Amino acid sequence: MNRVSLVQFFSTYQTSFPEEEKFIPSFLELLAHENCYDRNYLPGHLTGSAWIVNPEKTHVLLLLHGKLNRWMQPGGHADGDENILHVALREAEEETGLTDLKIESTHPFDVDIHRIPERKDFPAHDHYDVRFLLQTSMDIPVVSEESHDVRWIALKELHQYTQERSVLRMHDKLLRTDQH
Secondary structure: OOHHHHHHHHHHOOOOOHHHHOOHHHHHHHHOOOOOOOOOOOOEEEEEEEEEEOOOOOEEEEEEEOOOOOEEOOEEEOOOOOOHHHHHHHHHHHHHOOOOOEEOOOOOOEEEEEEEOOEOOEOOEEEEEEEEEEEOOOOOOOOOOOEEEEEEEEHHHHHHOOOOHHHHHHHHHHHHHHOO
16 A cells, blocks of 8 residues: 555545544645655654454454553554555564464554654654554464563453553454444
8 A cells, every 4th residue: 555545545534433534634644745654754654553353353462562661553664665554564573473464454444643752862753553454363472672562362351451542443443344
């Protein structure tokens, strides 16, 4: 999914989640900037991430982020790669050690803009995160240097790990799509 297809996606994207809908104009504005795929582009830049579920869609694979110390889906910076689906797959493999990831759809599953706190070497900024739904068997993941833990979490227990609305929204979306 390159820049042109991402712009087309956002130009027609409809969601039943109001908090997600408000992000659409900001994504379109960001995509007009040549360097939006560069991690140094401010005030924010594109990232790709993966909502990874088991085939039965009863568990999700999350990691305890090393810098943010929060449970979240694998993902990261595009670093100039304008194929944001490729970015999500690359980051999912790097951060979990799993390579047998199946793409549920080439269209984004969810989008989010979230604030990343200031670090000593970089100012606070926004991540414009494009998220894809992936599936794999419940193999044992590997903890990368970027996280403290990686584990399969039962969807019915997700609230015990996070109260982050953007993560819970993907849970809600998965339940909706699974009912159809």
